[in-house]
Amino acid sequence: MFLAFLKERGRLIMDLSSLLTCLDAVMAQADVAAETASAAAETLSDAAVTAKALIKAGGLIGAGICMGFGAIGPGIGEGFAAGKACEAIGRAPENAALLTRTMLIGQAVSESTGIYSLVVALIIFLTVR
Amino acid sequence: MEISAETWELIGRYVGAGLALGFGGIGAAIGMGMAAGKANEGIMRQPACQGAMLRTMLIGQAVGGSPSIFALVIGIVILFVKMPLSGLTLAAGAVGAGLSIGLGCLGSGLGCGWPAGAACDGLARNPGQSGKLTQIMIIGQAVGQTPSIFATVIALVLLYVPAALNVHTGWVVAGVAVGAGFAMGAGALGPGMGSGLAAGGAVRGIGCWPKSYGVTLRTMLIGQAVGQTPAIFGMLLAFIMLFALGGRAVGLVGFAKTLGAGLAVGFGSVGPGIGCGHAADSGAEWTARQPLHGAALLRTLLIGQAVAQSTAIYSLVIALVLLYGAG
Numbered sequence: 392m393f394l395a396f397l398k399e400r401g402r403l404i405m406d407l408s409s410l411l412t413c414l415d416a417v418m419a420q421a422d423v424a425a426e427t428a429s430a431a432a433e434t435l436s437d438a439a440v441t442a443k444a445l446i447k448a449g450g451l452i453g454a455g456i457c458m459g460f461g462a463i464g465p466g467i468g469e470g471f472a473a474g475k476a477c478e479a480i481g482r483a484p485e486n487a488a489l490l491t492r493t494m495l496i497g498q499a500v501s502e503s504t505g506i507y508s509l510v511v512a513l514i515i516f517l518t519v520r
Numbered sequence: 521m522e523i524s525a526e527t528w529e530l531i532g533r534y535v536g537a538g539l540a541l542g543f544g545g546i547g548a549a550i551g552m553g554m555a556a557g558k559a560n561e562g563i564m565r566q567p568a569c570q571g572a573m574l575r576t577m578l579i580g581q582a583v584g585g586s587p588s589i590f591a592l593v594i595g596i597v598i599l600f601v602k603m604p605l606s607g608l609t610l611a612a613g614a615v616g617a618g619l620s621i622g623l624g625c626l627g628s629g630l631g632c633g634w635p636a637g638a639a640c641d642g643l644a645r646n647p648g649q650s651g652k653l654t655q656i657m658i659i660g661q662a663v664g665q666t667p668s669i670f671a672t673v674i675a676l677v678l679l680y681v682p683a684a685l686n687v688h689t690g691w692v693v694a695g696v697a698v699g700a701g702f703a704m705g706a707g708a709l710g711p712g713m714g715s716g717l718a719a720g721g722a723v724r725g726i727g728c729w730p731k732s733y734g735v736t737l738r739t740m741l742i743g744q745a746v747g748q749t750p751a752i753f754g755m756l757l758a759f760i761m762l763f764a765l766g767g768r769a770v771g772l773v774g775f776a777k778t779l780g781a782g783l784a785v786g787f788g789s790v791g792p793g794i795g796c797g798h799a800a801d802s803g804a805e806w807t808a809r810q811p812l813h814g815a816a817l818l819r820t821l822l823i824g825q826a827v828a829q830s831t832a833i834y835s836l837v838i839a840l841v842l843l844y845g846a847g
């Protein structure tokens with residue numbers, strides 16, 4: 392009888408201990424899961440921050456290249472127009488006013504691609520800031 | 521793979537010296553060759569003045585070759601001389617200095633070829649005017665050297681002023697140094713060529729019409745001065761990035777900001793420099809032809825140059841927005 396009682400008690404203890412072991416295991420797994428989750432969250436936010444920084448960096452360099460190379464063309468073209476205007480005034484000084492006006496109109500039109508570059512550079516900058 | 525500080529230093533020194541001499545010699549060589557070609561053409565037309573022609577050619581080549589001597593000196597300094605920087609900072613400074621002096625001397629050297637060639641041409645037309653021709657050629661070439669002097673200053677600041685680069689850390693050092701190098705180097709490229717074009721036009725004008733010396737000299741100097749402005753923008757931005765940034769630039773974004781600003785002002789000065797020079801070329805030559813209408817020509821020249829400068833101003837504005845804009 393007593394043996395049976397002991398067996399019962401034993402089984403109960405065994406059950407309890409196995410229950411405790413199970414609980415332990417579950418808690419441990421939960422801990423691990425929590426750690427993984429937080430690590431994943433950190434990695435995700437790191438990756439998110441780095442991606443944002445990369446995009447911003449690319450945008451800033453792009454804006455610089457855009458305005459930098461975009462200023463080459465109008466500079467050379469408008470200078471050429473001014474040069475030819477000087478030559479024309481040298482040949483026919485009495486038309487100086489007309490020649491200057493035509494030069495300014497021509498230069499204003501050739502400025503247009505420079506304005507495009509300026510606008511796009513500002514758009515890029517304001518989009519990534 | 522871990523790269524030690526000494527390795528970075530050596531990499532930077534070699535790349536910087538390569539940039540300095542690789543680009544710095546191009547312009548002066550082309551310019552000196554132009555002078556030699558025009559000298560031969562002049563001797564073909566007037567064999568009697570070969571002595572004076574050779575002398576004028578050599579003087580023109582000597583003054584026009586000095587940017588390449590600057591580049592050689594700075595290149596040897598980058599390679600061998602001890603500097604108050606170390607590690608990655610030294611590498612970045614060396615590459616920036618190499619870009620600055622290399623691209624800067626390209627423009628000035630190329631520019632100085634045109635007045636030398638035009639002087640030989642004018643000597644063939646008017647052998648008695650060698651004094652005036654040599655004088656205006658040297659003045660024009662001297663003003664055309666100014667951008668390469670700015671470039672030398674920035675290269676020396678990058679190498680020898682530790683306070684400039686040591687405030688920043690990591691990526692940003694590379695951005696500041698390379699950005700300043702591009703800003704001054706490419707920024708001196710256009711105006712150097714432009715000032716040379718202007719001097720070429722003036723010498724060509726005096727060669728054909730030596731009597732208008734005073735008016736032509738004035739127009740040339742004013743035209744060259746306006747054409748130098750983009751180089752001054754480049755130097756201004758280089759100084760701002762080196763000394764006035766404080767803690768605004770950090771990390772990858774700081775690297776991108778400074779590099780982008782340097783590219784914007786650097787390459788943005790190429791076109792306006794060349795264009796204003798071309799305008800001053802015609803202006804000076806036709807002022808020599810028509811000295812009585814010098815005032816009207818100068819007025820149109822200045823208006824035209826002012827409009828041609830506008831994209832250089834846009835570039836400076838974008839660069840300042842990139843550096844100082846919030847975010």
